[in-house]
Amino acid sequence: MTDNINASVVKFATQEEVELFSNAASITDNIVPVQILTFSENLNFSDLKLIELPQTVVSALELGESIVFRGRPNDSLVLCTSSESYEIQQADTSNLLLLSPNIMADIDQLTYSGREELLHAKVISSFHETFEMKEFRPKYERTHALLNKHPFECIEQESTLEDCYTFSELLKESQASEGELLIYLKKIQALEIDTHWRVLEYSFRDSIIFQILNLIEENEWDWRGFPWKICLEMLSPLFPKFILEHVLCIYGRHIDDQRMSLDEELVCMFHAECLLKPVRKFAYSEFLEIWQQSVPLGMQTNSTQLLAISIADMSSSPPSIWYFPEERLNSQPYERLAQLFREKDKWTEDEIRPFLITLETAKTSVSSILLHCTRSSLDVNRKKCYSLKKTH
Secondary structure, rough: OOOOOOHOOOOOOHOOOOOOOOHHEEEEEEEEOEEEEEEEOOOOOOOOOOOOOOOHHHHHHOOOOOOOEEEOOOOOEEOOOOOOOEEEEEEEEEEEEEEOOOOHHHHHHHOOOOHHHHHHEEEEEEEEEEHHHHHHHHOOHHHHHHHHHOOEHHHHHHOOOOOOOEEEHHHHHOOHHHHHHHHHHHHHHOOOOOOEEEEEEEEHHHHHHHHHHHHHHOOOOOOEEEEEEHHHHOOOOOOOOOHHHHHHHHHEEEEOOOOEEEEEHHHHHHHHHHHHHOOOEEHHHHHHEEEEEHHHOOOOOOOHHHHOOOOOOOOOOOOOEEOOOOHOOOHHHHHHHHHHHHHHEEOHHHHHHHHHHOOOOOOOOOHHHHHHEEEEEEEEOOOOOEEEEEOO
């Protein structure tokens, strides 16, 4: 069958011809109506595309949700619901697919009560290819760059909102759903100020945290339960209250209306970053000692707090550690691995997993990423290590 069918020369089958064809094909149980397809005089080959939708998207549409395509002209085509993103990919098929707006589906046949033995359906288009939707992990490099054009430092320096962006403006520049973008903004500790989303300038944020920690220490408050409202009032001459509350809510949690407790893990990670950022490398044992001395009394540092913010090389002499946050890395698996292996030739799974865990999806695990992009070997201690494949 070819696409340039002339509908004017197509003859409709009669009941006798249908029965003749059925008998020839050994079809004797005709309990549903026979449908005869005829081609439209104006077949549409360019304006229509067939996309196979996953059930989650079908359910979203049935609930009345909107779906939207996002991205720049040179980006891959991404479709977003309110909470998920999918990349549209071409899927070739060996069969010619026909599209008809009035063909009777199986469920209609089950309830069909008409008397016509022959039904006619018009074919308006045919397809040699379809499109499918693959789960897509959003890329936030552009969002990160936009937010860091004008980080928030202090009220006095806020003379203009140039290079500041609302949520809808950030959404237009990203290939992510609304829900996914909100999760990312929370992850990078962004906040909304006068309808514009901002990140705090690093040294400004650090000075706030140190002031909070110093105030707790000077007043001999227990960091496991300190009077956060008093803390807010005492530091409000130095910083805006809404910024203080934002930082307190990141590095602490409310116990009740009057007291908060600092998040031990986040505070320890903060001190680790402050020690590692200014230097290229740190002797590992020396760093551990200084790090423990720097945190508030009663807090305990441990190596798991260093995951995804630093790289340790225990094979060097002496063993060393340096600052390397996961946020620096590319959002695509192979490119991310290439960056990691430029820092260190060989990795154990325990070392590299924290840098890959955010790439996991329902269908892609860390193990499958490593299998696809790396090769494994045993080191001198017979421990399994990974190195990057040259191509993938």
